[in-house]
Amino acid sequence: VGLSCVGKFRCGTSSHCISGSAQCDGVMDCENGEDELSCVRLSGKSSVLQVLSGGVWRTVCSEDWNSALGLSACKQLGYSRELIGTAAELFFNQYSDHLCLLLSLRLAHHLLSFSSKTQSHIVYVSAECGSRPQFSSRIVGGNVSALGQFPWQVSLHFQSEHLCGGSVVADSWILTAAHCVFAFPSLWAVHVGLTEQPVNGAQALAVQKIIYHGRYRPKALDYDIALMKLAEPLTFNGLVEPICLPNFGEDFEDGTMCWISGWGATSDGGDASDSLLSARVPLISSKACSTPGVYQGYISPGMICAGYLEGGTDSCQGDSGGPLACEDSVWKLVGATSWGQGCADRNKPGVYTRVTQSLKWIHQQMEVRKGSRGWGLGLAVIDEQVFEGL
Structure with missing residues (x-):
């Protein structure tokens, strides 16, 4: 009672509310500056x-x-x-x-x-996202991925064992599925720039912080998204590159062909793959994916389906958190592997966390704050x- 912020802007998780017109007016009205x-x-x-x-x-x-x-x-x-x-x-x-x-x-x-230069939130352009400078599109055949084909793909290891995938979205940030990453950041390692497991000689990075979406619900797997902040920033070198986040309000048409990748099992309940596997799958409309013969109304606005209703190609256990990547002049992270019934079964396509539904949350977590280092608006600045x- 008395804590409602309807029609106003709430300052972080506090009970302090300010007028919506005071947001982004150049004056910090919230204690931690969330309004700016x-x-x-x-x-x-x-x-x-x-x-x-x-x-x-x-x-x-x-x-x-x-x-x-x-x-x-x-x-x-x-x-x-x-x-x-x-x-x-x-x-x-x-x-x-x-x-x-x-x-x-x-x-x-x-x-x-980004690296904090002044009290402002912005620094300099240093890299482009969504490119594959070390990959030749002339490589054809098979579904074993080549070095540099998915330079944003990472392997998340818990106590030295691969459990899930993730995507590089900035030099200090990895996006993955919330159901993948438990607490205890010190027990996790992020491996980048590899295609084969085990990770002989691959770059392993310590995790400083794990952030779950506040609306994540394990039972429904809604808002199944998390960010891992690295203890030290990555160096992009062609074999390790960030994937672009989509823009606000950007739609991806049903039937668009995208790519999934990971070291997951090659069959339901089977062994994980030692090689990074990838497959091309079409996006499926939420309406088609929610029909009684498919997922019976369980698909929320925060989810997006991809795959073939006839089955045969899908993500599986161990692929969770990895990218659903679509190319539109640059590669964009449309989804993070979340859940599905079985693997590659008929009428049971893969379900992915819809990244556009969580963009505001992603940008807020990565926003550069006074005295910090990290990534800011997720868009280009001059x-x-x-x-x-x-």
């Missing part, structure tokens, strides 16, 4: 840049765009007039529509590596060289 996080996003398949202002998401360079919103956008991206200089003045005052467009395009096609080249 996740104020910028990429939206839709076209990756349009949007900023939150007055409780409304506004698209950069739209008809109602003005210099005040331009200033707000740059401030939320961590840039001041002093830092950007003359080019910022052009942006703020809308002297050039071409600048506005080019800025949005640059923002849409890069992924950031450095001075962007402006120098305009």
Whole structure:
């Protein structure tokens, strides 16, 4: 009683609420500054840049765009007039529509590596996501994966044994399934850049923190998603690369062909594979997946199905947490392997955690905070060289 935040913004897990219009206004009204996080996003398949202002998401360079919103956008991206200089003045005052467009395009096609430079949330562009620089698409045949084919794939080991998969989404962050990862981060190791088990000579990384989605429910396996923060950041080298997160509001059409991968069992209840296996599967609509003959209404908005209703190709035990990856100019993480009835059975396709349903939560966990290192908005931000080249 008295703790409702209906129509307002709740500060973290506290009972303190603020007006929705106070969110992303440049003033920290919450004790830990939660109201000034996740104020910028990429939206839709076209990756349009949007900023939150007055409780409304506004698209950069739209008809109602003005210099005040331009200033707000740059401030939320961590840039001041002093830092950007003359080019910022052009942006703020809308002297050039071409600048506005080019800025949005640059923002849409890069992924950031963050390290806290000031009290602002942003640093410099350092890497692109969703690419496979060490993999040749001319490799054909079989379902044994080649080095560099899925450079975001990781093997999660608990007390030196592979239990689940996961995906590199940033230099310090691994996305996996909540049902995979127990407590005790010190007992986990993340192995990257490998295709064969056991992991002779593969890079093993310690886990600093495990974060579950607050709405995860083990029985229903809804919001079956977790983040593991690494003790030390990864170095991307072609064999280890991050996969892109989808944009807010981005839809992936039914029938889209995507890839699943992992070291899971090759048959229901069978032994795990020593080699990283992969398979191409189509996305299945939630309506088709919820029919009485399939999963009888158990598919929630936070789930997405993929596979073949006739069976034959599927993820299995030990693949949990691994990626459902779809290519759309770049590779995007559409799902995390969650559950299914049996493996590759007729009318029982794989069910995956729908990443777009948890984007806000993902970005909030990875947001750079004062005095910390990690990943921020999960979208591209400019450095001075962007402006120098305009």
